[in-house]
Amino acid sequence: MNKQKTLNEIVSFKGIGLHTGLESTIHIKPSNSDTGIVFRDLNNPDKSVLANIKNVKKTNRGTTISSKNFEVHTVEHLMSALYSHAIDNVLIEIDGNEVPILDGSAKNFYDSFKKAGIKILEKDKQVIEIDSEISIIKDDTSLKILPYDGYKITFEIEFQDCSIKKQKFILENLNDFRKEIAPCRTFCTFSEVIKLQKSGLSLGGNFDNAIIYLDDSISDEQIDDFNKNTSECITKDNIGIKTYKNKKLVFKNEAVRHKILDLIGDLSLIGKEIKGHIISKKSGHFLNTELAKKIDLKQNINKFKYNRLEIEKIIPHRHPFLLIDEIIDGKLGEYVCAVKYVSKNESYFKGHFPGNPIMPGVLIIECMAQTSCFLSLKTVGSPENKLMLLSVIKSSKFIKKVVPGDKLFLRVELIKFRLNNALIKGIAKVDDEIVAEAEWMATVVDKYENT
Numbered sequence: 001m002n003k004q005k006t007l008n009e010i011v012s013f014k015g016i017g018l019h020t021g022l023e024s025t026i027h028i029k030p031s032n033s034d035t036g037i038v039f040r041d042l043n044n045p046d047k048s049v050l051a052n053i054k055n056v057k058k059t060n061r062g063t064t065i066s067s068k069n070f071e072v073h074t075v076e077h078l079m080s081a082l083y084s085h086a087i088d089n090v091l092i093e094i095d096g097n098e099v100p101i102l103d104g105s106a107k108n109f110y111d112s113f114k115k116a117g118i119k120i121l122e123k124d125k126q127v128i129e130i131d132s133e134i135s136i137i138k139d140d141t142s143l144k145i146l147p148y149d150g151y152k153i154t155f156e157i158e159f160q161d162c163s164i165k166k167q168k169f170i171l172e173n174l175n176d177f178r179k180e181i182a183p184c185r186t187f188c189t190f191s192e193v194i195k196l197q198k199s200g201l202s203l204g205g206n207f208d209n210a211i212i213y214l215d216d217s218i219s220d221e222q223i224d225d226f227n228k229n230t231s232e233c234i235t236k237d238n239i240g241i242k243t244y245k246n247k248k249l250v251f252k253n254e255a256v257r258h259k260i261l262d263l264i265g266d267l268s269l270i271g272k273e274i275k276g277h278i279i280s281k282k283s284g285h286f287l288n289t290e291l292a293k294k295i296d297l298k299q300n301i302n303k304f305k306y307n308r309l310e311i312e313k314i315i316p317h318r319h320p321f322l323l324i325d326e327i328i329d330g331k332l333g334e335y336v337c338a339v340k341y342v343s344k345n346e347s348y349f350k351g352h353f354p355g356n357p358i359m360p361g362v363l364i365i366e367c368m369a370q371t372s373c374f375l376s377l378k379t380v381g382s383p384e385n386k387l388m389l390l391s392v393i394k395s396s397k398f399i400k401k402v403v404p405g406d407k408l409f410l411r412v413e414l415i416k417f418r419l420n421n422a423l424i425k426g427i428a429k430v431d432d433e434i435v436a437e438a439e440w441m442a443t444v445v446d447k448y449e450n451t
Contacts, residue, residue, distance in 0.1 A: 002125045002273070004088040006030045008117035013108070017098025018074055018186065018209065019062060024096025026078075028113075031089040033123035034309040036271055037082060039065070039072045042095040051079060053269040053292045054313065059285035061196065063266055073098040076265030076285070077186075081109035083268035084177040085118055088125060104185035104209040106261055110178055126307065128299055130276035136291050141282040143291045148277035153263060155280045157256045162189045162215045163242035167256035177264075183250045184258040187211040190218060190244065194225045211254070212244035259283075267292050271309075272299075304330035304374075315373045316387065316447065320347055323367045324410065327374060335413045338371040344404035359402035364436045365393065368426035372412040372442060375422065388422070388442045396438040406430045420444040 007030045014025045027042070041047035047070035049055055058064040062074040078099050082090065084106075102108045135144035153171040157164065164187075171180060188196065190212055215222075243249070251257055259280070266288035267274060274295070280287075306327040312318065323340055330336035342359055349357035373388045402408060412426040421443050428436040 002086070002127075004033045004121040004123045004125050005086050006032075006089045006119050006121060007087065007113065008119045011112045011116045013100050013102065013112070015100030015102050017096065018101035018104075020073065020096070020098045022096050022098065024094055024098060024100055026095075026099060027093040029091045029093065030119060031091045033089060033121040034307050035089045035091070036309050037079070037088070037090055037092065039070070039075075039092045039094055041070055042093040050313075051075060051269055052271055052313065053289060053296050056269065056289045056293075059289055061285070063269075063285050063289065065269070071097060074101065075099055076262050077101070077104075077106045078109055078265070079268045080261050080265030081106040081113060081182070083264055084110060084174050084182070085113050086125070086174075086273070087113065087118065088271075089121065101186070101209045104187075104211070105183050105258070106265075107178075107182045110182045114178075123307070126272040126310075128270065128272045128274050128276075128295065130274070130295070134291065134294050134298060136287055136294060138287060141284070141287055143278070143280045143283040143287045145274075145276040145278045145291065145295065149275060150277075151274060152277040153260050153280070154277070155256050155260050155263065155283075157259055157282050159189065159213070159255075162191075163213045164189070164255050167253040169253055169256045169260060171260055174264075181257055181261050181264070184254045184261055185209070185211050185250070187213060187255050187258060189213050190215050190226070191222065194222060211247055211249070213255070214242060214244065263288050267295075270296050304328075304332075304336070306374075315370060317370055322370070323363060324370050327371070330374060333375065333414060333417070335411060336371050336374045338367070338374075338410040340367050340408040340410065342402060342404055342406040342408055346404070349404060357404055359406075359408075361396070361398040361436060364398070364402060364408070364428050365396060365426075365438050365440070367408060367410055368412050368424075368428060368436075368438055369440070369442065371410045372414075372422070372424045372426065375412065375414045375417075375424065385447050386444050387447050388444055390440055391421070391443045392441040394439045394441065396436070398436050400430070400433060400435040402428075402430060402435055408435075415439075 011028045016023050037051040039049050049065050049067040049070050049072060051065055055065040055067060056063060057066040057071060063076045064071055064073045065075055072094060130145050130147050133144055133146050151174050156168045158166045187210060193212055263280060266285055270292050304327060308325055311324060311327060324338045325341050326339045328337050328339055348360060352358060352360055369390055409429040412424055414422060415425055416423040421441060423441055425439045427434055
Protein backbone atom coordinates (compact mmCIF):
# COMPACT_ATOMS: atom_id res chain seq x y z
CA MET A 1 0.00 0.00 0.00
CA ASN A 2 1.20 3.54 -0.76
CA LYS A 3 2.35 5.71 2.12
CA GLN A 4 1.06 9.15 3.11
CA LYS A 5 3.06 12.16 1.94
CA THR A 6 3.89 15.72 2.86
CA LEU A 7 6.26 18.43 1.61
CA ASN A 8 10.00 18.39 2.24
CA GLU A 9 10.13 22.10 3.01
CA ILE A 10 7.99 25.21 3.40
CA VAL A 11 6.50 26.75 0.24
CA SER A 12 5.05 30.28 0.24
CA PHE A 13 2.86 32.32 -2.11
CA LYS A 14 1.56 35.88 -2.10
CA GLY A 15 -1.17 37.43 -4.22
CA ILE A 16 -4.75 38.66 -4.40
CA GLY A 17 -7.87 36.59 -3.97
CA LEU A 18 -10.05 36.14 -7.05
CA HIS A 19 -13.34 37.04 -5.36
CA THR A 20 -12.41 39.20 -2.36
CA GLY A 21 -9.76 41.18 -4.23
CA LEU A 22 -7.69 41.21 -1.02
CA GLU A 23 -4.01 40.34 -0.82
CA SER A 24 -2.98 37.33 1.22
CA THR A 25 0.14 35.30 1.93
CA ILE A 26 0.17 31.55 2.49
CA HIS A 27 2.91 29.38 3.95
CA ILE A 28 2.47 25.66 3.20
CA LYS A 29 4.38 23.64 5.77
CA PRO A 30 5.26 19.95 6.14
CA SER A 31 3.07 18.02 8.56
CA ASN A 32 2.77 14.58 10.16
CA SER A 33 0.77 11.51 9.17
CA ASP A 34 -2.98 11.59 9.76
CA THR A 35 -3.09 15.36 10.30
CA GLY A 36 -4.65 16.10 6.92
CA ILE A 37 -4.59 19.43 5.11
CA VAL A 38 -5.31 22.19 7.61
CA PHE A 39 -5.69 25.93 7.01
CA ARG A 40 -4.72 28.08 10.01
CA ASP A 41 -4.97 31.81 10.58
CA LEU A 42 -1.40 33.14 10.54
CA ASN A 43 -2.37 35.90 12.99
CA ASN A 44 -4.48 33.73 15.31
CA PRO A 45 -3.35 30.08 15.65
CA ASP A 46 -6.58 29.24 17.51
CA LYS A 47 -8.49 29.67 14.25
CA SER A 48 -8.21 26.78 11.81
CA VAL A 49 -10.25 24.62 9.46
CA LEU A 50 -9.60 21.13 8.11
CA ALA A 51 -9.84 20.88 4.32
CA ASN A 52 -12.60 18.31 4.38
CA ILE A 53 -15.86 17.85 2.49
CA LYS A 54 -17.82 18.16 5.74
CA ASN A 55 -16.50 21.71 6.12
CA VAL A 56 -17.66 23.01 2.71
CA LYS A 57 -19.79 26.11 3.29
CA LYS A 58 -20.28 27.77 -0.12
CA THR A 59 -19.80 26.80 -3.76
CA ASN A 60 -20.75 29.99 -5.59
CA ARG A 61 -18.02 30.44 -8.27
CA GLY A 62 -15.52 28.77 -5.94
CA THR A 63 -15.27 26.43 -2.97
CA THR A 64 -15.28 27.87 0.55
CA ILE A 65 -14.52 25.80 3.65
CA SER A 66 -15.25 26.93 7.18
CA SER A 67 -15.16 25.92 10.83
CA LYS A 68 -16.97 27.57 13.70
CA ASN A 69 -14.63 30.58 13.73
CA PHE A 70 -12.65 30.55 10.47
CA GLU A 71 -13.29 30.31 6.74
CA VAL A 72 -11.15 30.20 3.62
CA HIS A 73 -12.35 30.93 0.08
CA THR A 74 -11.32 29.50 -3.29
CA VAL A 75 -9.32 26.50 -2.11
CA GLU A 76 -9.86 24.34 -5.21
CA HIS A 77 -6.75 25.22 -7.30
CA LEU A 78 -4.38 24.71 -4.38
CA MET A 79 -6.14 21.48 -3.37
CA SER A 80 -5.93 20.21 -6.95
CA ALA A 81 -2.17 20.74 -7.05
CA LEU A 82 -1.71 19.03 -3.68
CA TYR A 83 -3.81 16.04 -4.77
CA SER A 84 -1.91 15.69 -8.04
CA HIS A 85 1.28 15.27 -5.99
CA ALA A 86 -0.50 12.78 -3.68
CA ILE A 87 0.17 15.10 -0.72
CA ASP A 88 -2.03 14.15 2.24
CA ASN A 89 -0.72 16.28 5.10
CA VAL A 90 0.30 19.95 5.23
CA LEU A 91 -0.33 22.94 7.45
CA ILE A 92 -1.32 26.02 5.44
CA GLU A 93 -0.90 29.29 7.32
CA ILE A 94 -2.79 32.17 5.71
CA ASP A 95 -2.98 35.83 6.72
CA GLY A 96 -6.26 36.47 4.87
CA ASN A 97 -9.35 34.47 4.03
CA GLU A 98 -8.82 33.59 0.37
CA VAL A 99 -6.11 31.57 -1.36
CA PRO A 100 -4.20 33.75 -3.88
CA ILE A 101 -5.41 33.19 -7.43
CA LEU A 102 -1.90 33.75 -8.91
CA ASP A 103 -2.25 33.32 -12.70
CA GLY A 104 -5.63 31.56 -12.41
CA SER A 105 -4.21 28.05 -12.89
CA ALA A 106 -2.54 25.43 -10.68
CA LYS A 107 0.80 25.59 -12.49
CA ASN A 108 2.69 27.72 -9.96
CA PHE A 109 1.42 25.63 -7.05
CA TYR A 110 2.35 22.38 -8.80
CA ASP A 111 5.83 23.49 -9.85
CA SER A 112 6.69 24.90 -6.42
CA PHE A 113 5.67 21.67 -4.71
CA LYS A 114 7.78 19.67 -7.13
CA LYS A 115 10.77 21.92 -6.48
CA ALA A 116 10.34 21.62 -2.70
CA GLY A 117 10.22 17.84 -2.92
CA ILE A 118 7.83 15.29 -1.49
CA LYS A 119 8.46 13.47 1.80
CA ILE A 120 7.11 9.95 2.33
CA LEU A 121 5.61 9.39 5.79
CA GLU A 122 5.29 6.22 7.86
CA LYS A 123 1.51 5.69 7.78
CA ASP A 124 -0.44 4.03 4.95
CA LYS A 125 -2.50 6.20 2.62
CA GLN A 126 -6.28 5.92 2.87
CA VAL A 127 -7.80 4.74 -0.44
CA ILE A 128 -11.39 4.70 -1.68
CA GLU A 129 -12.06 2.06 -4.32
CA ILE A 130 -15.41 2.68 -5.98
CA ASP A 131 -17.33 -0.60 -6.24
CA SER A 132 -20.59 0.67 -7.75
CA GLU A 133 -21.86 3.76 -9.57
CA ILE A 134 -22.50 6.88 -7.51
CA SER A 135 -24.24 9.70 -9.37
CA ILE A 136 -25.95 13.04 -8.96
CA ILE A 137 -28.10 14.99 -11.44
CA LYS A 138 -29.34 18.58 -11.32
CA ASP A 139 -31.27 20.06 -14.25
CA ASP A 140 -29.09 19.58 -17.35
CA THR A 141 -25.90 18.85 -15.40
CA SER A 142 -24.72 15.49 -14.12
CA LEU A 143 -21.77 13.90 -12.39
CA LYS A 144 -21.01 10.27 -11.62
CA ILE A 145 -18.18 7.98 -10.65
CA LEU A 146 -17.80 4.38 -11.82
CA PRO A 147 -15.57 1.50 -10.69
CA TYR A 148 -12.13 1.79 -12.30
CA ASP A 149 -8.64 0.64 -11.35
CA GLY A 150 -7.06 4.08 -11.50
CA TYR A 151 -8.07 7.73 -11.64
CA LYS A 152 -9.74 8.92 -14.83
CA ILE A 153 -11.92 11.93 -15.65
CA THR A 154 -14.15 12.49 -18.68
CA PHE A 155 -15.62 16.00 -18.81
CA GLU A 156 -17.97 17.78 -21.23
CA ILE A 157 -19.12 21.40 -21.20
CA GLU A 158 -21.35 23.42 -23.50
CA PHE A 159 -21.78 27.19 -23.72
CA GLN A 160 -23.97 27.80 -26.74
CA ASP A 161 -24.13 31.59 -26.54
CA CYS A 162 -20.41 32.32 -26.34
CA SER A 163 -17.16 31.41 -28.03
CA ILE A 164 -16.53 28.37 -25.78
CA LYS A 165 -19.26 26.28 -27.47
CA LYS A 166 -18.95 22.52 -26.83
CA GLN A 167 -15.73 21.06 -25.42
CA LYS A 168 -14.65 17.64 -24.13
CA PHE A 169 -11.47 16.26 -22.60
CA ILE A 170 -10.42 12.96 -21.03
CA LEU A 171 -7.70 12.88 -18.37
CA GLU A 172 -6.42 9.31 -18.45
CA ASN A 173 -4.42 9.54 -15.21
CA LEU A 174 -2.88 12.04 -12.80
CA ASN A 175 0.58 11.59 -14.33
CA ASP A 176 -0.66 13.90 -17.09
CA PHE A 177 -1.81 16.62 -14.67
CA ARG A 178 1.16 18.99 -15.10
CA LYS A 179 1.11 18.87 -18.89
CA GLU A 180 -2.61 18.69 -19.62
CA ILE A 181 -4.40 20.35 -16.69
CA ALA A 182 -2.19 22.48 -14.41
CA PRO A 183 -1.62 25.40 -16.86
CA CYS A 184 -5.34 25.87 -17.60
CA ARG A 185 -6.70 29.12 -16.20
CA THR A 186 -9.95 30.11 -14.58
CA PHE A 187 -12.48 31.63 -16.96
CA CYS A 188 -15.89 33.18 -17.38
CA THR A 189 -17.98 34.69 -20.14
CA PHE A 190 -18.28 38.41 -20.78
CA SER A 191 -21.87 38.50 -19.52
CA GLU A 192 -20.87 36.54 -16.40
CA VAL A 193 -18.20 39.13 -15.58
CA ILE A 194 -20.86 41.83 -15.45
CA LYS A 195 -23.10 39.71 -13.19
CA LEU A 196 -20.19 38.84 -10.89
CA GLN A 197 -19.16 42.48 -10.58
CA LYS A 198 -22.71 43.49 -9.68
CA SER A 199 -22.96 40.72 -7.06
CA GLY A 200 -19.67 41.67 -5.40
CA LEU A 201 -17.73 38.62 -6.62
CA SER A 202 -14.58 38.39 -8.74
CA LEU A 203 -13.25 41.61 -7.21
CA GLY A 204 -9.71 40.31 -7.70
CA GLY A 205 -10.26 39.07 -11.22
CA ASN A 206 -8.19 40.79 -13.90
CA PHE A 207 -6.94 40.13 -17.37
CA ASP A 208 -3.77 38.49 -16.08
CA ASN A 209 -5.41 35.81 -13.93
CA ALA A 210 -8.55 34.93 -15.88
CA ILE A 211 -9.76 34.32 -19.41
CA ILE A 212 -12.86 36.18 -20.54
CA TYR A 213 -14.68 34.40 -23.35
CA LEU A 214 -16.84 36.61 -25.51
CA ASP A 215 -20.56 36.17 -26.00
CA ASP A 216 -21.83 35.76 -29.55
CA SER A 217 -23.46 39.18 -29.29
CA ILE A 218 -22.46 41.99 -26.95
CA SER A 219 -24.66 45.04 -26.50
CA ASP A 220 -23.57 48.63 -25.94
CA GLU A 221 -25.27 48.44 -22.53
CA GLN A 222 -23.09 45.46 -21.54
CA ILE A 223 -19.97 47.33 -22.62
CA ASP A 224 -21.04 50.34 -20.53
CA ASP A 225 -21.64 48.12 -17.48
CA PHE A 226 -18.26 46.46 -17.97
CA ASN A 227 -16.43 49.79 -18.25
CA LYS A 228 -18.04 51.08 -15.03
CA ASN A 229 -16.46 48.30 -13.00
CA THR A 230 -12.99 47.97 -14.50
CA SER A 231 -9.99 50.22 -14.89
CA GLU A 232 -9.80 49.43 -18.60
CA CYS A 233 -12.34 50.92 -20.99
CA ILE A 234 -13.24 48.91 -24.06
CA THR A 235 -15.14 49.42 -27.26
CA LYS A 236 -16.52 46.94 -29.75
CA ASP A 237 -13.46 47.58 -31.91
CA ASN A 238 -10.96 46.19 -29.35
CA ILE A 239 -12.96 43.35 -27.84
CA GLY A 240 -11.42 40.56 -29.90
CA ILE A 241 -12.84 37.51 -31.63
CA LYS A 242 -13.06 34.67 -29.07
CA THR A 243 -11.50 36.06 -25.90
CA TYR A 244 -11.14 39.53 -24.47
CA LYS A 245 -8.14 41.19 -26.17
CA ASN A 246 -7.63 37.98 -28.17
CA LYS A 247 -5.88 36.45 -25.16
CA LYS A 248 -3.94 33.39 -26.29
CA LEU A 249 -5.17 30.05 -24.99
CA VAL A 250 -2.88 27.29 -23.72
CA PHE A 251 -5.19 24.75 -25.41
CA LYS A 252 -8.14 25.19 -27.73
CA ASN A 253 -10.25 23.43 -25.11
CA GLU A 254 -8.63 25.15 -22.12
CA ALA A 255 -12.02 25.84 -20.55
CA VAL A 256 -13.03 22.20 -20.08
CA ARG A 257 -9.53 21.32 -18.86
CA HIS A 258 -9.82 23.99 -16.17
CA LYS A 259 -13.15 22.48 -15.12
CA ILE A 260 -11.26 19.21 -14.59
CA LEU A 261 -8.72 21.11 -12.46
CA ASP A 262 -11.58 22.40 -10.28
CA LEU A 263 -13.18 18.95 -10.08
CA ILE A 264 -9.95 17.33 -8.87
CA GLY A 265 -9.60 19.97 -6.16
CA ASP A 266 -13.21 19.64 -5.00
CA LEU A 267 -13.13 15.83 -4.84
CA SER A 268 -9.82 15.91 -2.97
CA LEU A 269 -11.75 17.30 0.00
CA ILE A 270 -12.81 13.72 0.72
CA GLY A 271 -9.29 13.41 2.15
CA LYS A 272 -8.44 10.06 0.57
CA GLU A 273 -7.01 8.72 -2.68
CA ILE A 274 -9.84 7.86 -5.08
CA LYS A 275 -9.92 4.98 -7.53
CA GLY A 276 -12.67 5.47 -10.07
CA HIS A 277 -13.74 6.91 -13.43
CA ILE A 278 -15.43 10.29 -12.99
CA ILE A 279 -17.77 11.39 -15.78
CA SER A 280 -19.08 14.96 -15.80
CA LYS A 281 -21.54 16.82 -17.96
CA LYS A 282 -21.31 20.53 -17.19
CA SER A 283 -20.77 20.10 -13.45
CA GLY A 284 -19.54 22.94 -11.25
CA HIS A 285 -18.45 23.34 -7.64
CA PHE A 286 -21.89 22.55 -6.22
CA LEU A 287 -22.28 19.22 -8.02
CA ASN A 288 -18.60 18.38 -7.47
CA THR A 289 -18.87 18.75 -3.71
CA GLU A 290 -22.25 17.01 -3.56
CA LEU A 291 -20.74 13.96 -5.27
CA ALA A 292 -17.83 14.10 -2.83
CA LYS A 293 -20.32 14.05 0.05
CA LYS A 294 -22.10 11.01 -1.40
CA ILE A 295 -18.81 9.15 -1.87
CA ASP A 296 -17.73 10.02 1.67
CA LEU A 297 -21.09 8.98 3.13
CA LYS A 298 -21.08 5.64 1.34
CA GLN A 299 -17.57 4.88 2.58
CA ASN A 300 -18.55 5.67 6.16
CA ILE A 301 -21.58 3.40 5.92
CA ASN A 302 -19.81 0.46 4.29
CA LYS A 303 -16.60 0.26 6.27
CA PHE A 304 -15.53 0.48 9.85
CA LYS A 305 -11.87 1.41 9.77
CA TYR A 306 -10.83 4.87 10.93
CA ASN A 307 -7.42 6.35 11.63
CA ARG A 308 -6.87 9.01 14.28
CA LEU A 309 -7.63 11.88 11.90
CA GLU A 310 -10.89 10.28 10.83
CA ILE A 311 -11.81 9.56 14.45
CA GLU A 312 -11.57 13.30 15.15
CA LYS A 313 -14.22 13.92 12.48
CA ILE A 314 -16.70 11.77 14.42
CA ILE A 315 -16.06 12.44 18.10
CA PRO A 316 -15.14 15.78 19.73
CA HIS A 317 -12.28 14.52 21.92
CA ARG A 318 -8.84 15.98 21.24
CA HIS A 319 -5.28 15.57 22.53
CA PRO A 320 -4.48 14.96 25.33
CA PHE A 321 -7.85 13.33 25.97
CA LEU A 322 -8.41 11.49 22.71
CA LEU A 323 -7.67 8.01 24.04
CA ILE A 324 -8.24 5.76 21.02
CA ASP A 325 -5.88 5.56 18.05
CA GLU A 326 -7.70 3.35 15.54
CA ILE A 327 -11.13 1.90 14.86
CA ILE A 328 -10.37 -1.49 13.31
CA ASP A 329 -13.74 -3.22 12.98
CA GLY A 330 -17.42 -2.82 13.67
CA LYS A 331 -21.01 -3.13 12.56
CA LEU A 332 -23.41 -0.22 12.74
CA GLY A 333 -25.58 -0.36 15.82
CA GLU A 334 -24.05 -3.64 17.05
CA TYR A 335 -20.36 -3.53 17.99
CA VAL A 336 -17.14 -1.56 17.52
CA CYS A 337 -13.49 -2.58 18.00
CA ALA A 338 -10.69 -0.08 18.64
CA VAL A 339 -7.02 0.06 19.58
CA LYS A 340 -5.19 2.24 22.08
CA TYR A 341 -1.38 2.24 21.95
CA VAL A 342 -0.29 2.87 25.53
CA SER A 343 2.80 5.08 25.33
CA LYS A 344 5.35 5.72 28.04
CA ASN A 345 4.85 9.42 27.25
CA GLU A 346 1.24 9.47 28.52
CA SER A 347 1.12 12.40 30.95
CA TYR A 348 -0.76 10.50 33.68
CA PHE A 349 2.14 8.06 34.14
CA LYS A 350 4.15 10.84 35.81
CA GLY A 351 1.92 10.56 38.85
CA HIS A 352 0.32 7.11 38.48
CA PHE A 353 2.70 5.88 39.76
CA PRO A 354 6.29 7.26 39.85
CA GLY A 355 8.64 4.37 39.15
CA ASN A 356 5.73 1.97 38.61
CA PRO A 357 3.53 3.37 35.81
CA ILE A 358 0.05 1.82 35.59
CA MET A 359 -2.82 3.04 33.41
CA PRO A 360 -5.72 4.20 35.64
CA GLY A 361 -8.77 1.96 35.43
CA VAL A 362 -11.08 4.93 34.91
CA LEU A 363 -9.13 5.81 31.76
CA ILE A 364 -9.60 2.28 30.43
CA ILE A 365 -13.34 2.83 30.88
CA GLU A 366 -12.97 6.17 29.10
CA CYS A 367 -11.27 4.36 26.19
CA MET A 368 -14.27 2.05 25.98
CA ALA A 369 -16.67 4.99 26.21
CA GLN A 370 -14.94 6.86 23.37
CA THR A 371 -15.08 3.70 21.27
CA SER A 372 -18.81 3.41 21.98
CA CYS A 373 -19.43 6.81 20.36
CA PHE A 374 -19.17 5.01 17.02
CA LEU A 375 -22.16 2.85 17.92
CA SER A 376 -24.39 5.89 17.37
CA LEU A 377 -23.46 6.26 13.69
CA LYS A 378 -26.72 6.11 11.69
CA THR A 379 -28.56 5.16 14.89
CA VAL A 380 -29.45 8.80 15.42
CA GLY A 381 -29.98 11.63 12.96
CA SER A 382 -27.07 14.00 12.19
CA PRO A 383 -24.48 12.06 14.25
CA GLU A 384 -21.84 14.71 13.53
CA ASN A 385 -23.89 17.11 15.69
CA LYS A 386 -24.29 14.72 18.63
CA LEU A 387 -22.39 13.68 21.76
CA MET A 388 -22.63 10.46 23.78
CA LEU A 389 -22.27 11.22 27.49
CA LEU A 390 -21.82 8.65 30.25
CA SER A 391 -24.83 8.67 32.55
CA VAL A 392 -24.46 5.50 34.67
CA ILE A 393 -21.64 3.00 35.19
CA LYS A 394 -23.58 -0.12 36.17
CA SER A 395 -20.56 -2.36 36.77
CA SER A 396 -16.82 -2.50 36.22
CA LYS A 397 -14.00 -4.93 36.88
CA PHE A 398 -10.23 -4.45 36.54
CA ILE A 399 -8.44 -7.78 36.17
CA LYS A 400 -4.86 -7.05 35.12
CA LYS A 401 -2.78 -3.91 35.07
CA VAL A 402 -2.06 -2.03 31.81
CA VAL A 403 1.44 -0.56 31.46
CA PRO A 404 3.49 1.46 28.94
CA GLY A 405 4.08 -0.45 25.71
CA ASP A 406 0.81 -2.38 25.88
CA LYS A 407 -1.53 -2.49 22.90
CA LEU A 408 -5.00 -2.15 24.37
CA PHE A 409 -7.70 -3.87 22.30
CA LEU A 410 -11.21 -2.56 22.99
CA ARG A 411 -14.55 -4.08 22.02
CA VAL A 412 -17.89 -2.52 22.90
CA GLU A 413 -21.36 -3.90 22.18
CA LEU A 414 -24.70 -2.12 22.08
CA ILE A 415 -27.13 -4.09 24.23
CA LYS A 416 -30.11 -1.75 23.95
CA PHE A 417 -30.88 1.68 22.48
CA ARG A 418 -34.11 3.52 23.23
CA LEU A 419 -35.11 7.18 23.32
CA ASN A 420 -31.50 8.34 22.89
CA ASN A 421 -30.32 6.19 25.82
CA ALA A 422 -27.88 3.35 25.21
CA LEU A 423 -26.93 0.36 27.34
CA ILE A 424 -23.40 -0.73 26.43
CA LYS A 425 -21.01 -3.49 27.45
CA GLY A 426 -17.26 -3.32 26.90
CA ILE A 427 -14.12 -5.38 27.37
CA ALA A 428 -10.45 -4.45 27.14
CA LYS A 429 -7.71 -6.92 26.27
CA VAL A 430 -3.91 -7.01 26.11
CA ASP A 431 -2.35 -9.95 24.25
CA ASP A 432 -5.78 -11.65 24.06
CA GLU A 433 -6.19 -11.56 27.84
CA ILE A 434 -9.05 -9.58 29.36
CA VAL A 435 -7.73 -6.75 31.53
CA ALA A 436 -10.99 -4.90 32.22
CA GLU A 437 -14.77 -5.16 31.77
CA ALA A 438 -17.56 -2.64 32.20
CA GLU A 439 -21.23 -2.05 31.55
CA TRP A 440 -22.67 1.44 31.41
CA MET A 441 -25.40 3.68 30.10
CA ALA A 442 -24.87 6.70 27.85
CA THR A 443 -27.19 9.43 26.65
CA VAL A 444 -27.10 11.04 23.20
CA VAL A 445 -27.37 14.85 23.37
CA ASP A 446 -26.98 17.75 20.95
CA LYS A 447 -23.34 18.83 20.67
CA TYR A 448 -24.02 22.56 21.00
CA GLU A 449 -27.04 22.58 23.30
CA ASN A 450 -25.14 24.45 26.03
CA THR A 451 -23.24 26.88 23.78
